[in-house]
Amino acid sequence: MLLHILLTALLLAFTFADCNAGTVSKNEEGTGQTAFSADWLIKRAKAMSQSTFQPPDAVSFDAVSRLTYDEHRDIRFLVEKALWRDKKLPFEVQFFHPGWVFRHPVRVYEVSGRTTREVHFTPDYFNYGRNGRTSRSSSGLGFAGFRLHYPLNDPEYLDEVIVFLGASYFRAVGQGQHYGITSRGLLIDGKRNGEEEFPLFREFWLERPLPSARHIIVHALLDSPSATGAYTFTVHPGTDTVVDVSATLFARKDVEKIGIAPLTSMYLFGKKDSRFDDFRPEVHDSDGLSIVTGTGERIWRPLANPPKTRVSVFLDENTRGFGLLQRNRNFTDYQDLESRYEQRPSLWVEPLQGWGKGSVRLLEIPSDVEYNDNIVAYWASEGVFKKGEQRSIKYRLHWCLDPPDRDKGGEVAVTSSCRSDLPGARRFVIDFHKGQLAGDAENDAEAVVTASAGEISNIVVQKNLPAGGYRVFFDLLTLDHKLIEMRCFLKRGAVRLTETWSYQWTP
Structure with missing residues (x-):
């Protein structure tokens, strides 16, 4: 099409x-x-x-x-x-x-x-x-x-x-x-x-x-x-x-x-x-x-x-x-x-x-x-x-200006990527903010990151105090794949804290 x-x-x-x-x-x-x-x-x-x-x-x-x-x-x-x-x-x-x-x-x-x-x-x-x-x-x-x-x-x-x-x-x-x-x-x-x-x-x-x-x-x-x-x-x-x-x-x-x-x-x-x-x-x-x-x-x-x-x-x-x-x-x-x-x-x-x-x-x-x-x-x-x-x-x-059913979950604010120190890999950086993340006093959010191909490694979650949310880092080793679909969200125990970030990467 x-x-x-x-x-x-x-x-x-x-x-x-x-x-x-x-x-x-x-x-x-x-x-x-x-x-x-x-x-x-x-x-x-x-x-x-x-x-x-x-x-x-x-x-x-x-x-x-x-x-x-x-x-x-x-x-x-x-x-x-x-x-x-x-x-x-x-x-x-x-x-x-x-x-x-x-x-x-x-x-x-x-x-x-x-x-x-x-x-x-x-x-x-x-x-x-x-x-x-x-x-x-x-x-x-x-x-x-x-x-x-x-x-x-x-x-x-x-x-x-x-x-x-x-x-x-x-x-x-x-x-x-x-x-x-x-x-x-x-x-x-x-x-x-x-x-x-x-x-x-x-x-x-x-x-x-x-x-x-x-x-x-x-x-x-x-x-x-x-x-x-x-x-x-x-x-x-x-x-x-x-x-x-x-x-x-x-x-x-x-x-x-x-x-x-x-x-x-x-x-x-x-x-x-x-x-x-x-x-x-x-x-x-x-x-x-x-x-x-x-x-x-x-x-x-x-x-x-x-x-x-x-x-x-x-x-x-x-x-x-x-x-x-x-x-x-x-x-x-x-x-x-x-x-x-x-x-x-x-x-x-x-x-x-x-x-x-x-x-x-x-x-x-x-x-x-x-x-x-x-x-x-x-x-x-x-x-x-x-x-x-x-x-x-x-x-x-x-x-x-805002969708009518916007909930209290955190939202994706910024998506970035750069060269990784890991040979053959790309580093991705995602900022989540707003919703319940803005007043979150805890610092124990866990990132769930998946990819349709390649390998995910080095997942890091940091509290982003200036923005009132969290920042997620991870490396994607592409392994010569031409198209990779990735997903990421934050959770605490069994509770989701954010929407799901969905991204298509073509090396």
Whole structure:
């Protein structure tokens, strides 16, 4: 399995947070149409799965399809045209203009009671800036996507909360957070005709919220050559922005593996990486994969920007949760006045039903620029998704600074390695801190260290008083093995004191 590094465009597209937005057309949909409901959408996705996939039409108007990044960014929505602005509701919707890499418009509908109205595109909703000629002939193009606004940080100002833009990608922020990690509707694991298959959302239905609403509901129709799906997103903005996802999937053909709750992030380098000549100590949206297994074990896998693509598979049953986290929260860790990586959210996935047997999978792709999303994590259920099969899945996404189920156990703070005095060996150094370790008056913690190959020796545990935790040293004799998986945790007697450090070493 090999995923291409996502286009710079898919990451930069969401930087249009300072753009403005558009309004709803009053044109009714065709008379006699069945009133919208989640059940109706599921039936439609099922019917679609029984027919041949039809690729979406791309924007054919040259002045739009040939827009550069800067030209596309110069097209701004007009704030006064936002959907529901005139109704003084707690949420507003603003839309994106097609162009640049966003050449497949989506259809967007407003649902109010039993009435469904399409939000029709018109150039009157946009300020085209220097793209004057583009505006004169762009009627009827359709929207590239949209974003929802809500008074997240200030009751007098509607902040951007969540964006749906490009394929099935979406991402959100909580209070005081900056956009970073992204999720998407579905991942198809495998290639077709040498090209990666990216499912896409074709249509969206936005339920008009009540004046007192604290959440908003978005429905979406997903389509791809291999599968279709009916999605419902219930968005709860707040200190942590929480999105409940309910999806019903249908297989058009046999699919070896589908990725549920796929997360996409960026890791360029950390403090110990000397490959990058950069004044900043670290550059990343996430620094580790966290997993809570079905048995309750907590695993931490530090992320890496490897020399070649690597895949890690964590077999499990009924995983309790997983996520890509950004643990370092000090500005001094990043020294970036613009990107503010210390304010990028973590994204935690909480299953709302038993997911059965499967695995959490981590894909790390080499990258030399911070604009590429090179980290992917997702849940892969055991078994083939067979043609005609239906699967329903529910989970909760937490865009947060700290995951919601953070326990009192010690956490991995730093992972380092260096040359060992033992010939043919590498020395590893792990710092554990926080949780119950911070106030631990004892000095009798024991390190349990294992490796899939090679030999572990010289295990030393030291009290780390300045950091309020423990430091573990050990040597790994590789014995010419090309890939070694290691694990380490601290315990006192039969009691675990920390999460499990998990690390992949390639000599």
